[in-house]
Amino acid sequence: MYEWLLGTGMHPSLANVILGLAKAVLIITFLATSALILILMERKVAGRIQNRPGPNRLGPGGMFQTLADAIKLVSKEDIIPSGADKAVYLLAPVVIMAASTALWVVVPFGPSTAVQDLNIGLIYIAAVTGINVLAFLMAGWSSNNKWSLLGSMRSAAQLVSYEVALVLSLVAIGMMAGSLKLSDIIAAQQGGIQNWFIFPQMLGFIIFFIAGLAEANRAPFDLPEAESELVAGYNTEYSGFRWAVFFLAEYANLMVFSALTATFFLGGPAGPLLPPIVWFFIKTYAVIFVAMWIRWTLPRIRIDHLMNLGWYVLIPLALINLGWTGLYVLWRG
Amino acid sequence: MLRGLAILFSGLRTALIGMAVTLRNMFRPTVTIQYPEEQLDVPLGYRGLPVLLSDEEGNLKCVSCHLCERACPVDCIEIQDHRDEQTRRKVVDVFNIDATWCMYCGLCVEACPFDALAMSDQYELASYDLPSLVFTKEQLAEIGRRAVTPTVNIRETQNFGIKTGGGARRR
Numbered sequence: 001m002y003e004w005l006l007g008t009g010m011h012p013s014l015a016n017v018i019l020g021l022a023k024a025v026l027i028i029t030f031l032a033t034s035a036l037i038l039i040l041m042e043r044k045v046a047g048r049i050q051n052r053p054g055p056n057r058l059g060p061g062g063m064f065q066t067l068a069d070a071i072k073l074v075s076k077e078d079i080i081p082s083g084a085d086k087a088v089y090l091l092a093p094v095v096i097m098a099a100s101t102a103l104w105v106v107v108p109f110g111p112s113t114a115v116q117d118l119n120i121g122l123i124y125i126a127a128v129t130g131i132n133v134l135a136f137l138m139a140g141w142s143s144n145n146k147w148s149l150l151g152s153m154r155s156a157a158q159l160v161s162y163e164v165a166l167v168l169s170l171v172a173i174g175m176m177a178g179s180l181k182l183s184d185i186i187a188a189q190q191g192g193i194q195n196w197f198i199f200p201q202m203l204g205f206i207i208f209f210i211a212g213l214a215e216a217n218r219a220p221f222d223l224p225e226a227e228s229e230l231v232a233g234y235n236t237e238y239s240g241f242r243w244a245v246f247f248l249a250e251y252a253n254l255m256v257f258s259a260l261t262a263t264f265f266l267g268g269p270a271g272p273l274l275p276p277i278v279w280f281f282i283k284t285y286a287v288i289f290v291a292m293w294i295r296w297t298l299p300r301i302r303i304d305h306l307m308n309l310g311w312y313v314l315i316p317l318a319l320i321n322l323g324w325t326g327l328y329v330l331w332r333g
Numbered sequence: 334m335l336r337g338l339a340i341l342f343s344g345l346r347t348a349l350i351g352m353a354v355t356l357r358n359m360f361r362p363t364v365t366i367q368y369p370e371e372q373l374d375v376p377l378g379y380r381g382l383p384v385l386l387s388d389e390e391g392n393l394k395c396v397s398c399h400l401c402e403r404a405c406p407v408d409c410i411e412i413q414d415h416r417d418e419q420t421r422r423k424v425v426d427v428f429n430i431d432a433t434w435c436m437y438c439g440l441c442v443e444a445c446p447f448d449a450l451a452m453s454d455q456y457e458l459a460s461y462d463l464p465s466l467v468f469t470k471e472q473l474a475e476i477g478r479r480a481v482t483p484t485v486n487i488r489e490t491q492n493f494g495i496k497t498g499g500g501a502r503r504r
Contacts, residue, residue, distance in 0.1 A: 045359075297352045298348055312337075
């Protein structure tokens with residue numbers, strides 16, 4: 001692609017810029033279609049767990065349900081609350097979409113195929129997850145609504161607490177692979193299932209998975225958007241397409257944390273027989289299925305239990321994991 | 334510290350037991366009835382539209398005593414009759430049940446001493462045409478003739494109802 005653009009006599013810098021923009025558009029399209037698939041998957045999994053079929057009227061297996069929902073959301077009236085801080089209110093969905101999309105820059109779809117395989121991949125992930133906090137605070141504050149404010153404050157507290165445990169488990173992964181680059185982490189897990197990092201890092205896997213669920217605001221950590229407690233939390237004042245953007249960003253977040261779990265612990269896009277990208281999707285969707293399975297099994301955690309879990313349990317466990325990893329790496333040589 | 338770890342492990346164990354239950358349920362067949370393609374089979378005595386029953390010769394058992402008209406809490410039954418000159422018996426000219434007023438309580442069936450009324454299993458009565466929801470004597474008698482359950486001793490043994498073959502069909 002790059003060579004083809006150069007062959008047309010284009011300046012190399014311009015070719016780079018065009019390629020970058022094309023990748024961005026590709027990622028956003030990929031996110032939109034995956035959200036479509038994931039929403040349907042969520043509803044079907046929820047249905048089957050509850051002894052009912054899930055959506056099955058629109059299209060074979062309910063395929064067109066999400067499309068119908070999207071069309072309905074787009075045709076809704078755009079309501080902006082009268083006391084809302086208009087600029088912040090309008091920007092909050094944009095920021096959260098940007099944060100969720102930015103995380104996809106380093107996700108490896110193949111052994112060395114990411115949008116941009118950064119040298120500082122792990123640090124980049126740790127940094128960009130922080131933008132989520134900003135978006136939720138913007139949404140809750142600007143809505144001029146006490147439930148939204150409460151929901152967004154709880155969400156910010158939750159995200160910040162679980163980020164510490166998340167990043168600590170990432171450090172352990174970096175130590176195991178000896179590099180911050182995601183393609184190096186995948187390369188270190190090549191050669192069969194015995195090399196997957198989940199085995200020496202079982203504790204780290206559990207911590208990363210739980211912290212990832214909390215970062216994605218998924219049940220049982222979905223108190224910030226709990227329908228029964230907070231109307232819809234920070235989402236309350238958003239209707240129609242703006243709400244759809246939040247929803248999309250939530251599923252993009254879920255998918256990226258599942259993809260990262262698959263990359264760090266399950267060997268990433270690698271496996272016998274099938275092409276690497278197929279393995280990437282198999283592993284990612286397996287982790288997503290486990291996340292959905294957990295969502296529809298467990299009740300919501302209370303906010304003080306949630307904070308206790310984050311600070312008193314996960315962080316000490318993450319530090320223990322770091323110690324264990326250090327010993328393991330020294331012993332491995 | 335050890336107690337904390339014990340609590341942690343017992344919590345994890347309960348979560349995993351719950352997850353096993355939900356996974357088992359994923360592979361069980363669904364209990365959903367795909368209405369309107371499939372319909373639930375209603376039991377005998379289900380209170381659908383009240384209908385007029387006929388005897389073996391096909392004549393209505395109703396003798397126009399007006400007891401059902403008086404028993405109805407919402408006055409939805411309208412009866413007009415005349416006395417036949419030769420046989421000195423009452424003949425029913427008009428027997429209308431307004432299905433929009435009817436509250437499907439069954440008090441009319443309870444009141445009838447001649448087994449002439451029964452609650453059918455017809456509940457698919459929706460219509461775009463309001464006058465068509467006043468059911469006439471002929472319409473009620475026609476549904477009554479479709480009974481597949483016994484039409485005698487309605488109150489004692491048939492739980493006040495009849496079932497028509499084919500379930501509640503669309504009108």
